[in-house]
Amino acid sequence: MALSSTSLVFENVSYAYEEAAREAVSDISLSIAVGEWVGVTGPTNAGKSTLCLLAMGLAPHFFGGRLKGRVVVLEKDSRELSVIQRSAEVGLLFQNPFTQISGARERVDDEVGFGPECHGVSRLEVAARVEEAMALVGISQLAARHPMDLSGGQLQRLALAGLLAMRPKLLLLDEPTSQLDPAGTAAIFDVLAGLHASGITIVMVEHRLETLCELCPRVVAMVAGRIIADGPPDDVFNREAVQLRVGSPVFTRLAREAGLSPPWPVRLRDATAVFGRRLA
Amino acid sequence: MAGGLSLYAEGKSLLHRAHPLTKGALTLSAIAIAFIAPSIGWVLGIGVILLVLVTAAGVLRRLLAVAAAILLPITLLLLAVQGFANANNRTVAFALGPIVYYREGLAIAALAALRIACLVCATFLFSFTTRPADISEALMQRGLSTRMGYVVQSALQIIPQTLDMAGRIQDAQRARGLETEGSLPRRARAYLPLMLPLVLSSLVATQERAMALEVRGFGLPVKRVARFEFADSPLQRVLRWVLIGAVPAAIAARLAGWR
Amino acid sequence: MGILNAFKVRMNTLAIVLIPVCIAIDWAGHAVASTLKLPLFLDSIGTVLGGLLAGPWVGGIAGLITNFISSGTVDPIAAPYSIISLAIGIAAGIGGYYGWHKTWPGRIALYVLIVLVASIGSTPLNINLYAGQSGVPLGDAVYASLVKSGWPTWLAAYIDEATGDIPDKLITVVVATLIYFGLPNRYRALFSVWRRQSGEPEPAPASSV
Numbered sequence: 001m002a003l004s005s006t007s008l009v010f011e012n013v014s015y016a017y018e019e020a021a022r023e024a025v026s027d028i029s030l031s032i033a034v035g036e037w038v039g040v041t042g043p044t045n046a047g048k049s050t051l052c053l054l055a056m057g058l059a060p061h062f063f064g065g066r067l068k069g070r071v072v073v074l075e076k077d078s079r080e081l082s083v084i085q086r087s088a089e090v091g092l093l094f095q096n097p098f099t100q101i102s103g104a105r106e107r108v109d110d111e112v113g114f115g116p117e118c119h120g121v122s123r124l125e126v127a128a129r130v131e132e133a134m135a136l137v138g139i140s141q142l143a144a145r146h147p148m149d150l151s152g153g154q155l156q157r158l159a160l161a162g163l164l165a166m167r168p169k170l171l172l173l174d175e176p177t178s179q180l181d182p183a184g185t186a187a188i189f190d191v192l193a194g195l196h197a198s199g200i201t202i203v204m205v206e207h208r209l210e211t212l213c214e215l216c217p218r219v220v221a222m223v224a225g226r227i228i229a230d231g232p233p234d235d236v237f238n239r240e241a242v243q244l245r246v247g248s249p250v251f252t253r254l255a256r257e258a259g260l261s262p263p264w265p266v267r268l269r270d271a272t273a274v275f276g277r278r279l280a
Numbered sequence: 281m282a283g284g285l286s287l288y289a290e291g292k293s294l295l296h297r298a299h300p301l302t303k304g305a306l307t308l309s310a311i312a313i314a315f316i317a318p319s320i321g322w323v324l325g326i327g328v329i330l331l332v333l334v335t336a337a338g339v340l341r342r343l344l345a346v347a348a349a350i351l352l353p354i355t356l357l358l359l360a361v362q363g364f365a366n367a368n369n370r371t372v373a374f375a376l377g378p379i380v381y382y383r384e385g386l387a388i389a390a391l392a393a394l395r396i397a398c399l400v401c402a403t404f405l406f407s408f409t410t411r412p413a414d415i416s417e418a419l420m421q422r423g424l425s426t427r428m429g430y431v432v433q434s435a436l437q438i439i440p441q442t443l444d445m446a447g448r449i450q451d452a453q454r455a456r457g458l459e460t461e462g463s464l465p466r467r468a469r470a471y472l473p474l475m476l477p478l479v480l481s482s483l484v485a486t487q488e489r490a491m492a493l494e495v496r497g498f499g500l501p502v503k504r505v506a507r508f509e510f511a512d513s514p515l516q517r518v519l520r521w522v523l524i525g526a527v528p529a530a531i532a533a534r535l536a537g538w539r
Numbered sequence: 540m541g542i543l544n545a546f547k548v549r550m551n552t553l554a555i556v557l558i559p560v561c562i563a564i565d566w567a568g569h570a571v572a573s574t575l576k577l578p579l580f581l582d583s584i585g586t587v588l589g590g591l592l593a594g595p596w597v598g599g600i601a602g603l604i605t606n607f608i609s610s611g612t613v614d615p616i617a618a619p620y621s622i623i624s625l626a627i628g629i630a631a632g633i634g635g636y637y638g639w640h641k642t643w644p645g646r647i648a649l650y651v652l653i654v655l656v657a658s659i660g661s662t663p664l665n666i667n668l669y670a671g672q673s674g675v676p677l678g679d680a681v682y683a684s685l686v687k688s689g690w691p692t693w694l695a696a697y698i699d700e701a702t703g704d705i706p707d708k709l710i711t712v713v714v715a716t717l718i719y720f721g722l723p724n725r726y727r728a729l730f731s732v733w734r735r736q737s738g739e740p741e742p743a744p745a746s747s748v
Contacts, residue, residue, distance in 0.1 A: 019728065058491055062553075089496035099488035102496070103559070104433035106413065110507075118426070121504030148441065163497060285612055315667070350614065354674055356666055361679050362670050365686035392670045394608040396616060403615035412611075427555050428600075434559040435604055442563035443570050450574065460575060472714065474571050475584070479718050482560050487729060490553040 004073070008032040011146055013069035015050060015059055024050040024059075029067075030079055034169075037192075037202045039216030039233075046222040047070040048205040052172045055203065056092040057083045074169060088093050088119055091163035092172040095179055097155035101147045101162070108150070108158055109134065109143040114165045126165075133165040137266045144198020146270035158193060160185050171195065173204040189215060209249040213237065213266040221257065234270070238263045287346075287407040295337040295409045296399060300418040302516045302523075306333075307406040309523040314398035316530040318539050320387070323394045330401040339408040347400050347493040355393040362389035412436050414510070422504050441484060449478050543637035545588075548594040550636040555731060555748035561589035561601035562608065568714070578677075579707045582609075586624055587715040590732040591640050595632025619668060622640065630656045631715070640716050650712045657708060658701040662693065671696035678702045698722040 016023045025047040032038055040048050053059040053142075057078045060067045071078040074089055094100055105111040106178040112130045123131070134140045137157040142150065147158060163171065177185040193215070196202055206212045212219060213233040221229040221236055223245045229236045234241055237252055244261065246258070248264075253269035255264040260278075265271040290296075295303060314326045334340050363373065366385035373383045413433065420429040453473055454460055460470045493499075530538075548554070563687030564585030572581040583602060591600025602624030610618035630652050665673055671692050672679045682699035686692060719727070 056495060059496070062494065083491075083494040084497055084500050087495055089499075090495075092491075092495045094488055094492060096485075096488060098449050098484045098493040102430075102434070102493060102498075103437050103489065105439070114498075115496035115508070117505065118497035118500055118502070118503055120500070123505055123507070125503075148437075159492075165495065277501055285608070286614055287676075300631065340735075350616070352617075352668075355587065357674065357679055358670065358672065361672055361683045366670070367686065367692050388670050396668065399618070400615045403610060403618065407611045415746050427550075429601065430557060430563075431558045432604060434556075435562040435608060438559045438563045439566045439608065442567050446567050446570055450571075464577070470575055471571060471577065471581075471710075472717065474575075475568065475714060476718065476721055478567055478571075479584075480587060480721055482563060483557075483722060484726060486556045486560055487726065490551075490556040493556065494552050499555075520696040529667065 006072070007034045007036070008074075008203065008280055009055070009070075009071040009072040010051075011072070013054065013071055015054060015068070016024065016066045017059070018064040020065070023225055025054070025222075028225075030220065030227065030230065032201060032203065034201055035196075035199050036198045036218060037216050038204070039212040039219045040203065040205045040222065041212055041219065042222035043208060044149050045224065047225040048222055049174050050225075051222070052092055052174045052205060054078065054204070055170070055172050056090055056213055057081060058085050058092070075125065077118045087115070088166055089165060090170045090172065091170055093156075093160055093163060093170040093174065093176045095175045097159055097179065100159040106146055108139060108145050108147055111147050111158060112161045112165050115211055118161050121167070127195065129165045130161075130165070133161040133177065136164055136194065137161045149186070153180045153187060156180055156184060156188060157191070160188065164195075168200065170201045170203070174207050175207065178207070209237070209247060209266075210251070210268070213249050214268065222241070233265060233266045285436055286412045287404065288411050289339070289342075289408065291409060293337045293409070295306040295405070298409075298415045299512045299516050299520075300410050300512050301422070303410055303518050304343060304405050304415075304418075304484065305523040306349075307402045309526050312527045314395045314402075316527070316534055318534065319393060320391050323391065323398060323461045323477050325359070327394060327398050327401065330398060330405060334405050337405065337409050339405070339534055342408065343404050345400065347397070350400055351393070351397050352398060355389075358389035359386060359394050360384065384452055418423060418510060420504060421502075421510075427505055442478065445481075445507045446474070446478055450474055512534065541547035542633060544631045546595055548596060549553070549680065550596060554593045554597050555686075557589060557593055557730060558597055558601050558604070560586035561597065562605045565601065565605040566609075566710075567665070576590045579710060580703075581707065581714070583624060583627050584711050584715050584718070586628040588718055590628045590631025590633075591715060591719050592727070593632075594635060597630030598630075598632040598635075599625045600628070602626075614670070616674075619664050620661065623657055626656045627653055640719060644663055645714065646716060650709060652705050653712060656681055658697060658702045661700045661704075662697045665696050665700055671699070671705055673699045675699075675703050677701040685742060716745060 009032070010028045013028045014023050028051070030047070040051060050059060053063065054071050056071055057073070058090050061083050067079070069095060073086065081101060101111055102114045105114060108127065109130050109179060112133050113126045116126045116129050117244050131140070134143060137160050139161060140227070142154060147155065160176070177188050180188065191203060192204070200250055217232065217235045219231065219236045220227055221242045228245065229239050229242045237248055243252075250264045252264040252266050252270060255271065255274060262273065265274050308482040310326055314323050317323050317326065331340070334343050362385040363381040364379060364385065366382065368388065369382035370386040373381045375381065386389055390391055416424070416429045416432045420426060450460065458470055458473055459466050461467065486522060559633035562585060565582050569580060569582035570583040572579055581606070586598050586605060589601040594661055603621050606617045606621035606624045610616070610621070625743040631649070634640060634645070634652065637645070640648040661673070665671055679698040682695045682701055685695035685698060
């Protein structure tokens, strides 16, 4: 696969929901290469979730509304493929674990197999994929349980396994851990790190800036439907506009308060290095 | 708790192992013929056959418990009303003070009650021995669309969850001072505060569930792969046709003067 | 013809997902009525709501499956009445298509239509199943006194059934309408499955269920 091949491209994209007065995203341009792990952040109504819905095709296919510009996902224009047709290659994980399970299956393993079965995958293949996906997210031991008996964190991993069983090339996550406890959160991020290492492209909306900087080699900052910064986290969070309108990771704030000169650190390990030098 | 709706209990009887469609044909055919059959004797015969099958399936005690709760009140109501007031009433059977009971009405009530008893027994025979998931799977293998199959499976899961939540909302509203006992108007006023939060939250969840299903490819027009095979046999296939064929045969017999 | 347009709806994923929720509302409505010891069934609120929100197919299928599931689990005698629940859902769906729930005369029309569908539909079933009774003690007492004073069985059976349906469907329609207007605006817009332009009913290709 060529290094230059793109997974997700937005070309001057503006989108407004049905009957909405203002655009949810305005004139967005973005290009994400295969294998990247991109974090998206910004305040409420920044258009982060809309970005995910556009990449999945739910906007406009599910929501209607007005789309300007082009969204190209895995080299195909989003207008040409419905969400269902796209589902084999692109997955989207939502915030709420409870609404994401199909609600039609009585066992965890059957639930994981729901997607592949919708795609008409053979029974043997479904079984293999279910086993693989459950192992990837670490829920193999829950295979025989009823999905509604799981904790929120387990349920979110189940939802992720349901997507991975489709073997997606592009994974979109809309604040996947916002409703989880610290242990559940850590488990999800561990899984994502593994997926990133295996070459899957990941786009993740996350409002916890420390987490974002720690995990994502590239960060997109959005405000009021527009991208205001796009680059490595050290670069993005050292911009004044981002600090003012999106906020700063705690290490950056600490360094600023301590009177250090910029560029300020954005990650724990960088902050440790900086402060370690000062203390020495 | 989740999955608490089904009456099914594991078992090893012939009926437990039979193809769901065979049991379905048996149930529907027995009910139809019970209502086509002209007299108490015939309906009683069908009832006896059903009871033998229920016994063979090892669910007689459970069936008697649930069936009695349904059948006892309705039987008494039928006897009380029809014996007293029916257009065919001629022959006095007995009198309870000023209320006179007639043989014709009592016989009509008995026939109706027996038919309803057959309906109840035949249905529970099916429910006790058939896993709900097997019913939708069997129907989907016979051409029910995957989307309708989903509706049935999902409803079976969502009903107990919703009833569960109804209980929790009731406790919460009661803790906040909602009166759920007392006079009828007072109890009636509690209805909406109990229903609204329940209903609105489950309706609002549908949007995200619909999106999540599409993201997983739900509704793709692909040929469905059976999730598992049911044990079937030529004997069962023949039996199904015989059971289904018995219904038009009974209608024909009735038209030809079966008394 | 106008009324047929009510059946021309998009059965999209949202409409499909709505059906089990309506079925659960039917069940919850009945369960809450039982715990409050209300002398009504109130088991078709979800069916009516489904019809109002998303048309006759969603309402009708919800009603049908509600009855199928209760016949298989708690009340086998509900099975023959599935056809009535189907008809109630379809009637509500037609009312929803014409927007009856949005005006007072319309709400009354919706209520009257549903009472008529339920009572006229159930009467022949009651005659074949219960020798004309409805199985509800109060209605059956009315039935007994009417038959005793020489009324024809079918008419007494109809009045027996209607004494139950008149209050039951009143509360059902009122609660379903209140829930409808309690939903956030954008959900109502989302569930709307009919394609219309500038207020005029616009036929859309009906997809198979």
